[in-house]
Amino acid sequence: MDDLIGQPLDRIDGRVKVTGRAVYAYEHDVPNAAYAVMVVSSIANGRIASMDTRAAEQAQGVLLVITHQNSLKVPGAQNQSKTSPPGHAVQALQDDVVYYANQPIGVVVAETFADAIAGAQLVQVTYAPQPPQMDLESRLADAYAPDKAGGGGDPAASHRGDVQAGMAEAKKSIDYVYRTPFEVHNPMEPHATIAVWNAPDRLTIYDATQGVFSDRGRVASVFGLPPENVRVISPYLGGGFGSKGPVWSHVILAAMAAKQAKRPVKLAVTRPQMFGMLGCRSETRQAIAMGAKSDGAITALRDDTVSHTSMFGEFVEAASLPARMLYQSPNNSTSQRLVRSNIGQPSYMRAPGEASGTYGLEAAMDEMAYALKMDPVEFRLKNYAETDPEENKPWSSKSLRECYLQGAKHFGWSKRPLEPRSMQDGNALIGWGMATSVYPTRRSVSNASARLNVDGTFSVDAGTQDLGTGTYTIMTQVAAEAFGVDAKQVRFRLGDTILPQTPVSGGSQTAASTGSAVHLASQALREKLIQMAIRDARSPLSGLGAQDVILNKGRLYARSNPARGETFRELILRSGQPHVEAKAEAKPGAEKDHYSMYAFGAQFAEARVDADLGQIKVSRMVGCFGAGRILNAKTARSQFLGGMIWGISMALYEYAAVDKRLGRWVNNNLAEYHVPVNADIGKIEAIWVDEKDDHVNPIGAKGIGEIGITGAAAAIANAVFHATGKRVRDLPITLDKVML
Template sequence: MARYLGKETTRVDGIAKVTGKAKYTAEFQVPHVAYGFLVLSTIAKGRITAIDTREAEQTAGVVRVFTHLNAGRLGKAPAAGELPQWSWPLQSDRVFFNGQPIALVVAESYEQARHAARLVKVAYQAEPHNTNLETVLDRAQLDSRNPKPRGNPAAALQAAPVKVEAEYRIPINHHNPIEPHAAIAFWEGDQLTIFDKTQEVYSVQKHLAEGLGVPADNIRVVSPFVGGAFGASLKPNYYPSLTAMAARELKRPVKVVYTRTQMFTGHGYRPHTVQKVTLGTDARGKLQALVHEAFHNTSSFEPFSDATTRFVTQVYACPNLNAPLKVAAVDLATPTWMRAPGAVSGMFALESAMDELAYALKIDPLELRLINYAEVDPDSGKPFSSKALRECYRLGAEKFGWKNRNHEPRSMRDGKLLVGWGMASSVWGAMQMPASARVTYRADGTASVASATSDIGPGTYTVMTMIAAEFLGLRLDQVHFELGDTRQPRAPAQGGSWTTSSVGSAVRGAALTITARLLELANRDTGSPLQGVDASSVEMLDGRLRVKNEPAHSVEIAEVMRRTGTTEITEVYDSKPSPEREKYASLAHGAQFVEVKVDPDLGTVRVTRVIEITACGKILNPLASHSQEIGGVVWGIGMALEEATEIDHRTGRIANANLQHYHVPVNADIHAIETIFVEEDDTIVNPLGVKGMGELGMVGIPAAIANAVFHATGKRIRDLPITPEKLL
């Protein structure tokens, strides 16, 4: 019987977060720190012909103004005759996007640095630029990791009696986490310590070693708390190298913090996507062909793909399929991964098209999905390690009251408001990455656990404490878990919803190894009641090592450790995905049912009710898990109805780089949201039986909302966000 796993558990770091004890990157106190403020380019492409820093340098408190003319070297110099690329900041006079850093003003105070930054004068030689993906679709390159086509989609489409074809568009979306990106860097001789807002301390360490030309072992990256990121800190951003370079040149600590506006070109974004979907079925609605062609932008200097069509190939049983992604370069900063990358964009198009198909066939949208339900992975033909999507559909429809839905658009009302009911499916990978954890168990019955993972908000501190306490037989307050430091064992980035499966498996493995070592120590005493018992048959509980289900056969752990002269036991455990996984396809699934109310005079849409059902293996902490899913729904509402980064293509500048004009949901936008889990007993996926859920929660939401809006109004909006003017 589990003591903690599966039980609602409040955050172990909750009090630290609400009392201000939890330190975020910019809050570390470093003596004699200088403050850096960025100057950004105002053209999208070209070169800097002159940069005048004299007035800025003569201003009170200014220590130095770094530009490409005097900055320390970062990365390798371009080979002779090669054009410089923008891989490291302040390394050439080239400008690759509007909002690129072109100077760093360092001063004694933040206010002095910000004031002086406004006095830097720059002259440019601008070149023609293009920031509009729609105009370069013909130049798009096929993504190298595209899913393989199945069957003969062209022939199958031609033969299909029922066809729908449509194009869907998603604008650029920006992560706007509460904590702005920041770094504080200081050198002690040739040793660098850097506090950075990151989702992977080890990748920042590697990045800085390359950029600064120093051994990785000389660099310590620290990131104990991250105030939201969800992809914005997966890749090393440009500011840590800039901060470390400035600190090395000035021989003193330097702190750089983005402003809200600087965040819009400082860490990537969800790319602009254009998708063309064609579905062909027989008269009964069974899919014969699925062609899903996606395009999105990258920058002119770096290839990036969010694998938009990666999961759409595994959703429905369809013998003939092609889902190519093509990527085109424009003069913007490089995109990056943003919560549910690829999946939420790809599924918006596929699930909207499925709804259009249901109307073409005059059958219920849920019925259409059941007709095309995939019992095995349509891509590989492998069985699923577990798949409870059918149960998600059944439970969601029952809870929502789907059977009372009138199929006809504009047929349901609440007073003068049009009522719409829509649904969609969601899918995400159930991934596990190699990870390591260190566990130290002490004779006084306390334990320390460490792994260089991250906690961007999902509750990593809590779930790792729960796992350690469960397998060491301790109370939560006897376990101390630490993360976010390159002095700890290596862990993967916190992304892809794989942290619990990866790092959690390592913590479990270390705890079980300690159990086995204690058994070996206990059995040095020939009179031990555990003689001849296998390590897999014993457990630690409340200070005793005992045979599972036979508590009478036990020894006191503290006594065993005292007798053998052991003060503590430390184990570092490396966990990897099991070879067994290769025989199966592993995915997490879900179903979303959404109600909207639309004012026909104003075109305003309110999402009044959401029921989200999720099947993602075992739920270790239901309290945190429901919170994760609700957060995913809220983000999906923002993506569907509000979020869009507006680019002025004449200048290549982002016109709404602030939270006044980049709209995200507020409390008044959010009504009833219910999240339900269908637990799966999956022994294949990882030892804990968990699947990722952090991204899954938003995957089907934008499509479900668009489908509900169509049901309410009879208008099919294929371009997000669904704003009032599109409905009027």
Template sequence: MIQIGQAIPRTDGRLKVTGAATFSAEHPLPRMAHAVLLQSTIARGHIASIDTARAAAMPGVLAVMSHRNAPRLPREKPGGEEQKPPPPRLNLLQDDEVKYNGQPIAVVIADTLEQAQDAARAIKVRYAAQPARLDFKAAKLRKPKEQPDRPMQTSRGDVQAGLAQASQRIDALYTTPVENHNPMEPHATIASWEGDRLTLYDATQNISGVKKNSARALGIAPEKVRVVSPYVGGGFGCKGNMWSHVVLAAMAARMAGRPVKLVLERTQMFAPVGARPMTEQRFRVGANAQGRLLAVVHDTISHTATQDDFTEPCSSPTRILYASDSLQTTQQLATLDVGVPTYMRAPGEASGSFALECAIDEMAYALKMDPVALRLQNYAEQDPEKNIPFSAKQLRECYKVAAERFGWSRRTSAPRSMRAGRTLVGWGMATATYPANRMPAKAWASIAPDGTAQVRSGSHDIGTGTYTIMTQVAADALGLPLEKVRFELGDTAMPEAPVSGGSMTAASVGPAVHRACTAARDKLVALAVADQSSPLHGFNASEVEAAGGWLRLRANPERGEPMAAVIARNGGQAVSADGDAKPGEEKKQYSMHSFGAVFVEVHVDPDLGTVRVPRIAACYDVGTVLNAKTARSQFMGGIVWGLGMALMEKTEMDWRYGRAANANLADYHVPVNADVGEIDIVALPGNDTHFNELGARGIGEIGIVGVAAAVANAVYHATGKRVRDLPITLDKLV
């Protein structure tokens, strides 16, 4: 049976539910010490004095590391080559400067966690504070910063002429707040030195990146660093970069002469490890009476940090989704004295699609058109930015299937026209899209003498099901039963794989695994056809297939033998092969994206303004689905997060001091079971072989895209109030 596409239960599921899966903070090392971060309480200035004497003398304390005694990081690479400074987003106690509230300023190392926490409270810090730049409005007026690796401005056609010719125009401002990642597993690192070799057990989405960046920061050769991360308890982007605590743990372990564990507290997840930046997005849209978009202008300002830049690419979906005659996008950065923002599930697309899809909905009401019909009127048959075809696109079918399953045809168009008793009922929809990404990846496969197989790649399972889908890919390529294949990941000693972000793990690692397994299988077939004792001797390798752990003739399946028998007669050694896969010239020929359509029903209490979402229907075009069960989980997780983005999520910043006021899971609200109604999900059959040989695109992020807009559009339909400022809380509706 073909395993790809089957709803196979997670191969690591039992380990996780029984507690046997070892996460980063759970690796048992002898003589392990515990470290605690101390953070700044001002947003800008210098440390005038730091008194660590009492803390250092407390029971169990091994060391207190601050800028006064931290190891000086070398400025040269091994061999004398000039070394650039550590990445600027890192705060490694090399000076007394404070760049944001929550910056690490000291590390306490002790025998126990409680001793380290107690000592950290005993440290006395006095600051020489400077006026902090924490006003977003003022930051917008300063000269905007440009980030060279992001397009700051794109244009096609004449937008001013298009707006002038339009019979209907929309000019609206949409805003999204700072949002924080809250994975169940906080950031955690165990650092252990053996001589000049460093092992990091790190909660990361990018073991290879941590290996290279930690080596760079510490001034040692990358081959002397090993990073291990077999299980990750969620990341959502915040674990894609390497942050200060990783290197600080390594510095602390060297200072203590023992392995050191450093786990961030929940409140410490709200400053030094990134967040989704706030955005302000202005849309100007013009259309003719038939609904043809004549001009779209999308201007975005997002916040960044003094210490390092990050651009939230909100205009990405705007540039490719609709076939407008003219289009212009701009992006600017407003610099604040805060922690550096970072990637958060569907960076750019989640925030940008909220503004874009609400603006399209507003235009549909202005034209008195059905929102689906307006989108179909401006359907892009090819990429309107690059003028090349899409590698595959079934968005029309997504609209059709999702609308039918939702019952969209029963919708009455006027706001406040649908009710359930006293409750206002609203129906809204939006389009989802996310780019199909892949990067070079490597894998290794080995067929053992007993007919089992071991497959490895230095990838990650951040909860998405990588262990499971790679086992399926490997089993099909090897021709082995699923239970005979063991897939391993999460170690830089394995073949290198890219960051598990940008929805690219399945698309990058899957082809590499497929190639490694195919190469190992082909080696075994070559042994069989060359072996005079084999029933397959003398046949062409192309005439032989592998299935169920056997090698058989395609034309005569009864003629064959077990794989183990071939290996036993030929030295009894495992048959192994490497495989690698990387993108080629296809991105110059095709534009590669996934698509979807999301339909939402909301119920709004007319007196209290409370919003409930009893049901959602969504349909997606993502190429080949590698596992129906894990795919559904990914879509559902993204949709639920979209509900949180629409109705709940906001990091409440105290802008006087630049510190999050709700830095905990009691006050930072996310959806729970009671907030989630029925979710009907369909993934269309697809096989995007222009993209990769498996035809599979990543699906980790597209589920969140468009959901916030669909909810906002449904709220407008229910109430007649257009909320353009997320989240949509009851105070904005009463």
């Protein structure tokens, strides 16, 4: 129990999940709930000319049809500014403007789901359409420079040295454009909300959200309520990947419908509706130029990225960020620009910025290595940044060199022939590629409480969320280790705004932020309990110094004499108190001023490409990561592997297919928006370098939810090039792009 942190403990929530007893948002048993289904726009730009709701209103079981003509007016939902972040501007039936296809334009509330969905199909809409703007390439001249880029509020552009001079100095150079498509998160659990007005000014929301507190705040502001009048509950979440971070329109509409129907309302977004109103990863265009000396030293690097934002808000897909800091390039410039398009608000999607950015940069690194006839690992080691070249700060820790070496060894990289198209097995061309992974380490203010109960068990609370990331499990481990008890003796609660306030689960910050809060609260309780014991004349530990008391195996005992001690139950029973509690707040300190903090990794992939038919299989993949302290070896491995599989998906499968004439994504279903199925995954392994980082936060964890996707798509794209000799610079690499 001394080293519970890090152990591959089975998921605490495993049993309820494999038995179907974990209750997700739509599944809370709320008496008398009516069913709501949204009506969505079929045009991408224009106005609603008319909505005929009579047939729907008369249909079986329909209670209410809400459109912009009869909706509750909620001034807080109005757009404030075109630079508002994702989730700020919601489309809550306040006017007749259509900004994007699949925008909510109505809500049908009915007695049953069958009635609601049948009713929604009867709503007749006529539009006054305008031509949609959806194309990036033809509108590059219209692109504008935003003020900031990325979740960390980085500047939208960067410059160091003289890129032109650096390029002139280069022996070899490359200059290419890399593209990534629109992607849609598609968590398996469709977004869903149950809204219950407990009183005219009191609202309870069961929501599939990555941030119960941010959800509460936004909903309260829209409805003009004090935040404490809104309770948000989200104990289980069927994935999110960023899409359940912002508060989207449907949450507001569920609450509005419940208010107008005077009944609790449950609303789920249908799978086709999920393509538009819930954020997306924007299409990107990364223009990368790079020059290097013949010994491989990079002399100049430029990354100019353009992505989309919506007509009503702003989000920058900050793909140029890795090019700023990943390599020791003396002459460096990056920029981010945006075009406004008729799409739902682009937003955070698993490793926003870095996922797309490492594809472009790391594919370019591969091209440069070939130009130099250097091994790709060797080329990266040649340009290894020992300190952050952009910020001129030391790294809090960086194990990237070890990741390259261990990953390469594990993969068998040394046997790789340099020449492309040099390995074949029957009809399959085989190639090996690699790339670097990077993701920033962040944290936010977070709170937790810890309590010893009268029965000798512990309760630990934090409002946070578990998206499948393992929050329940790792928080339990952090707390149990502090108390020296078995994990079974700790009950960790999350996903409720009545619990201590925590940040959104995004940006890979939950372990660092809330993990630190749980750590501090648990340590505080531990100290409190030790003090209770040593100051109590009736305790066998009476009179000992605090440092002389050990908490282990469910007991407090003397370091010098394990027999001298007592159980937690004995301690609390004697105190006569119902429980003993400690609270803590963990907040970022000055570490960011002194250090650059990132997780790093190296990914290696083997691609088998059918020489004639172009079909690609990632037959083997190894990722090696340095991501601070690993809190649970089992759930961490799953997080890394999941990220890598997202990389496979990004490289080969995923894209929202655009009909530019109509401004619509036509493959808005899981049959044709391809994400990998089990058969697409070959042998895949995640390993990591033990990393002790005392700077990042009190528990030394860097966050692992997103690092796994970064670099993965590039490693695969580079493997496809090595297999075929064909360089595809726009994702995904579908078979038609390599066979012709």
